[in-house]
Amino acid sequence: MKVLMETSKTALTDAKLAEEAGVDFPKLWNYVDQSETEFVDELTALVSQPSISAQNVGLKECAELVRSKMEKLGLKTRLISVPEAPDVVYGELPSDRKGARTLVIYNHYDVQPVEPLEEWKTDPFKPEILDGKIFGRGSGDDKGELAARLCAIQSLVDNESSVKPNIKWVVEGEEETGSAHFHDFVLKNKSLLKGDGCLWEGGDRSTKGTPEVHLGTKGLVYVEFNLKVGSKDQHSMYGPIAPNPAWRMVNLLETIRDEKGKILIDGFYDDAVKPSPQERSFLRNNEYNLKELKESLGLDYLIEGKTCLETVTNLYYNPTANIAGFGSGYLGAGSKTIVPREAFVKMDFRLVANMKAKDVLAKIKRHLRKYGFTDVELIQYSMEDPAKTPVESEIAQTIIRCTEIVTGSRPNVWPTSPGTGPLSLFTDKLKLQTGMGLGVSYPGSGFHAPNEHILVQHYTQAIKELICLFRLF
Amino acid sequence: MKVLMETSKTALTDAKLAEEAGVDFPKLWNYVDQSETEFVDELTALVSQPSISAQNVGLKECAELVRSKMEKLGLKTRLISVPEAPDVVYGELPSDRKGARTLVIYNHYDVQPVEPLEEWKTDPFKPEILDGKIFGRGSGDDKGELAARLCAIQSLVDNESSVKPNIKWVVEGEEETGSAHFHDFVLKNKSLLKGDGCLWEGGDRSTKGTPEVHLGTKGLVYVEFNLKVGSKDQHSMYGPIAPNPAWRMVNLLETIRDEKGKILIDGFYDDAVKPSPQERSFLRNNEYNLKELKESLGLDYLIEGKTCLETVTNLYYNPTANIAGFGSGYLGAGSKTIVPREAFVKMDFRLVANMKAKDVLAKIKRHLRKYGFTDVELIQYSMEDPAKTPVESEIAQTIIRCTEIVTGSRPNVWPTSPGTGPLSLFTDKLKLQTGMGLGVSYPGSGFHAPNEHILVQHYTQAIKELICLFRLF
Numbered sequence: 001m002k003v004l005m006e007t008s009k010t011a012l013t014d015a016k017l018a019e020e021a022g023v024d025f026p027k028l029w030n031y032v033d034q035s036e037t038e039f040v041d042e043l044t045a046l047v048s049q050p051s052i053s054a055q056n057v058g059l060k061e062c063a064e065l066v067r068s069k070m071e072k073l074g075l076k077t078r079l080i081s082v083p084e085a086p087d088v089v090y091g092e093l094p095s096d097r098k099g100a101r102t103l104v105i106y107n108h109y110d111v112q113p114v115e116p117l118e119e120w121k122t123d124p125f126k127p128e129i130l131d132g133k134i135f136g137r138g139s140g141d142d143k144g145e146l147a148a149r150l151c152a153i154q155s156l157v158d159n160e161s162s163v164k165p166n167i168k169w170v171v172e173g174e175e176e177t178g179s180a181h182f183h184d185f186v187l188k189n190k191s192l193l194k195g196d197g198c199l200w201e202g203g204d205r206s207t208k209g210t211p212e213v214h215l216g217t218k219g220l221v222y223v224e225f226n227l228k229v230g231s232k233d234q235h236s237m238y239g240p241i242a243p244n245p246a247w248r249m250v251n252l253l254e255t256i257r258d259e260k261g262k263i264l265i266d267g268f269y270d271d272a273v274k275p276s277p278q279e280r281s282f283l284r285n286n287e288y289n290l291k292e293l294k295e296s297l298g299l300d301y302l303i304e305g306k307t308c309l310e311t312v313t314n315l316y317y318n319p320t321a322n323i324a325g326f327g328s329g330y331l332g333a334g335s336k337t338i339v340p341r342e343a344f345v346k347m348d349f350r351l352v353a354n355m356k357a358k359d360v361l362a363k364i365k366r367h368l369r370k371y372g373f374t375d376v377e378l379i380q381y382s383m384e385d386p387a388k389t390p391v392e393s394e395i396a397q398t399i400i401r402c403t404e405i406v407t408g409s410r411p412n413v414w415p416t417s418p419g420t421g422p423l424s425l426f427t428d429k430l431k432l433q434t435g436m437g438l439g440v441s442y443p444g445s446g447f448h449a450p451n452e453h454i455l456v457q458h459y460t461q462a463i464k465e466l467i468c469l470f471r472l473f
Numbered sequence: 474m475k476v477l478m479e480t481s482k483t484a485l486t487d488a489k490l491a492e493e494a495g496v497d498f499p500k501l502w503n504y505v506d507q508s509e510t511e512f513v514d515e516l517t518a519l520v521s522q523p524s525i526s527a528q529n530v531g532l533k534e535c536a537e538l539v540r541s542k543m544e545k546l547g548l549k550t551r552l553i554s555v556p557e558a559p560d561v562v563y564g565e566l567p568s569d570r571k572g573a574r575t576l577v578i579y580n581h582y583d584v585q586p587v588e589p590l591e592e593w594k595t596d597p598f599k600p601e602i603l604d605g606k607i608f609g610r611g612s613g614d615d616k617g618e619l620a621a622r623l624c625a626i627q628s629l630v631d632n633e634s635s636v637k638p639n640i641k642w643v644v645e646g647e648e649e650t651g652s653a654h655f656h657d658f659v660l661k662n663k664s665l666l667k668g669d670g671c672l673w674e675g676g677d678r679s680t681k682g683t684p685e686v687h688l689g690t691k692g693l694v695y696v697e698f699n700l701k702v703g704s705k706d707q708h709s710m711y712g713p714i715a716p717n718p719a720w721r722m723v724n725l726l727e728t729i730r731d732e733k734g735k736i737l738i739d740g741f742y743d744d745a746v747k748p749s750p751q752e753r754s755f756l757r758n759n760e761y762n763l764k765e766l767k768e769s770l771g772l773d774y775l776i777e778g779k780t781c782l783e784t785v786t787n788l789y790y791n792p793t794a795n796i797a798g799f800g801s802g803y804l805g806a807g808s809k810t811i812v813p814r815e816a817f818v819k820m821d822f823r824l825v826a827n828m829k830a831k832d833v834l835a836k837i838k839r840h841l842r843k844y845g846f847t848d849v850e851l852i853q854y855s856m857e858d859p860a861k862t863p864v865e866s867e868i869a870q871t872i873i874r875c876t877e878i879v880t881g882s883r884p885n886v887w888p889t890s891p892g893t894g895p896l897s898l899f900t901d902k903l904k905l906q907t908g909m910g911l912g913v914s915y916p917g918s919g920f921h922a923p924n925e926h927i928l929v930q931h932y933t934q935a936i937k938e939l940i941c942l943f944r945l946f
Contacts, residue, residue: 220810222808237890238788241776241788242775243774246796247734261720299707300707301703302716306714318713323719324809326800326802327799327800327804328796330798331798337695337797339797350709418713
């Protein structure tokens with residue numbers, strides 16, 4: 001951290017910053033460095049408590065642990081019960097200033113299952129520090145961020161300071177199973193969650209260590225097309241006279257997307273926004289080449305023949321019609337001569353800013369009718385709107401500034417995460433401008449996989465950035 | 474049988490027929506009717522001996538049983554060992570006339586596995602006669618025909634008569650696993666299998682009881698297209714920049730067949746013959762309507778909007794490009810957001826008379842190159858040429874005549890079976906005109922399925938028809 005601070009373009013001795021923040025950052029960061037062991041213990045305590053939502057393991061205990069840690073820091077806490085779902089932990093820390101702004105914070109305390117257990121080098125719930133890395137389920141997703149936020153507040157408290165904005169902190173317990181009940185929870189608690197900006201989970205470091213800031217999530221319409229033509233497979237000798245649902249599904253898919261990837265559904269692109277000039281300049285200036293991008297995203301392979309700028313522009317601004325699964329007929333080894341009785345295709349349509357999941361679903365349904373595929377059943381799974389927070393927003397600018405102050409250089413800023421989450425609940429329903437950044441993970445963290453881990457170095461860096469946020473927002 | 478005989482258009486008292494056959498048919502058929510119990514026992518003895526080639530069960534014992542039954546009837550028999558395959562049973566019965574013609578007979582003594590066992594109403598290897606039906610694995614496919622042929626010869630022997638042509642009878646033991654070694658066996662034994670005509674297995678009765686005669690088999694080219702783009706599935710949030718093999722497979726399939734079913738591979742139809750005027754007249758005159766056709770083929774559903782004549786013409790004269798399996802990505806319940814790492818399509822191309830499997834495979838390979846799908850691996854499974862015997866041939870005319878003599882009305886004659894088998898080995902390599910008819914099964918027989926059975930009535934009818942064949946060929 002010292003090295004990074006010395007190269008900072010923003011002088012921390014700058015009188016304006018000191019006055020604005022009302023704290024001595026170098027002193028606080030020194031404190032963070034000295035408290036490293038203790039802060040890592042905060043995280044390992046959380047990781048040691050299993051909380052697997054998919055298996056209903058340890059959720060109550062983990063919610064109480066999070067609540068008690070918040071309470072210890074002076075937050076007014078409670079567990080809010082959600083019907084048929086784990087409790088939401090809620091904590092409030094009122095600012096001592098008049099007219100303070102309100103920062104809403106989102107985390108989740110549940111983690112993914114740990115299987116396959118034999119691939120772990122350490123016990124997933126007995127965290128170990130090896131080679132400057134903290135191993136354990138949830139070390140990154142999302143207990144690492146949760147702990148870093150706790151430690152940032154603790155640093156202020158321990159140094160006779162306080163958080164500048166009002167804090168409203170909501171920590172749910174079923175994110176890893178799809179936040180099925182969180183939607184209703186948010187809509188029922190709109191006034192509770194009112195604020196001036198929101199810090200979401202997520203936000204990681206590139207392979208080079210550069211902070212990544214994402215200002216939205218993509219939308220998603222996940223559907224399955226299903227066509228059953230009979231109760232049993234037919235012998236394929238009847239191929240000339242028996243309808244083949246696999247072929248019919250291919251014929252449907254042909255009408256949905258051309259071979260260059262252009263989606264042919266009427267009006268599909270109508271509402272999709274293109275990058276603004278400012279966003280284009282961010283895309284251009286983010287420090288990446290194709291090799292780094294692949295590495296950073298953990299991808300084996302990319303569509304070839306594109307520049308890095310084209311690739312990231314496509315990634316963040318192209319809605320997709322992705323085939324996630326196509327199943328029909330005989331799928332075993334060797335050959336079997338049948339006309340399948342059934343075919344199904346699972347497709348996820350990722351939506352970019354300004355598109356609406358409901359509209360897209362209606363367009364898909366219209367498309368099926370237009371091309372006469374009324375025999376195809378449409379099964380609807382996820383529906384999620386995209387979310388976008390402008391880069392000019394206060395929360396985005398503050399997050400960017402915090403990374404610059406601590407690391408001394410600009411972060412990579414992206415218009416959105418490539419992924420999807422319930423973020424539009426916050427941006428659209430709660431009208432909260434929401435940023436994702438100041439996180440603890442990096443491309444090698446292995447979320448949802450065995451040997452999940454983060455670097456101790458990123459963890460303490462995040463705590464420092466969060467201290468900035470809690471004094472500058 | 475009596476009823477059918479009385480309505481016969483061919484008077485059995487006809488002096489010419491009596492002279493030609495040199496036997497008293499009504500007397501022989503009477504004998505068959507009286508020997509029904511004994512003849513059914515012949516079949517049940519064969520069925521009682523399990524002989525599952527896929528599971529290597531009882532093959533030696535069954536081969537020996539068949540051999541000994543042939544030997545008992547006066548055939549010169551031997552077991553011919555085939556490397557890495559069950560023995561072939563071979564039997565010869567020389568004619569006592571000078572210049573007699575030679576009839577080659579093909580059967581197989583192996584049967585399909587019996588699973589799922591719990592769906593059988595009887596023990597598959599303890600045959601039972603219920604309601605005029607003989608239940609047991611192999612009762613139809615192919616021990617029923619084998620036994621009927623044995624019983625036809627026995628009837629002649631028992632009545633101090635004999636078989637008119639020389640008989641060369643070959644019974645293989647791995648038909649149900651694809652006759653993998655039979656090809657080599659035939660090519661190595663070309664002179665042994667020389668003859669003037671061949672009676673194949675198969676040939677059944679329609680739901681109305683009308684005999685069906687098939688004069689060929691279709692060819693088959695079975696291939697798998699396989700495309701792997703990476704070692705693991707990617708998260709579908711990377712859909713805009715990660716190549717999707719399922720889409721690429723759809724794009725390949727689009728180039729292979731249009732939505733009306735026309736195959737777009739260059740030159741695919743070049744060698745396919747259309748029905749001759751005589752074949753057209755057979756198709757037109759066979760006693761069927763769409764409902765009966767569906768029932769008779771055991772199909773739940775047909776391509777709609779076609780007349781019965783169009784449907785049978787398509788069935789017998791249209792080569793196909795059938796998708797037998799399409800597998801890619803997530804195939805479980807619900808949704809999973811991935812870009813699949815791999816896609817595969819299993820396709821069987823059925824070939825009609827005059828097409829060559831080798832040519833078609835070459836055209837498919839050329840097609841992949843033409844459209845740039847050189848990244849797609851082609852895995853080749855079955856390759857089988859179609860086989861066709863002209864309806865004017867002696868064997869076809871004799872089979873047709875035998876059914877007419879016994880049933881008193883014309884059989885349904887089809888240019889080919891809709892299915893595929895190693896028949897071209899006989900028609901093309903051995904130059905043997907080969908017919909399929911005089912069989913024991915009907916559409917409800919349930920070949921390869923639980924509760925396989927035949928009607929006792931069809932069994933004795935087949936024995937009578939076979940007696941005709943053995944005296945008229």
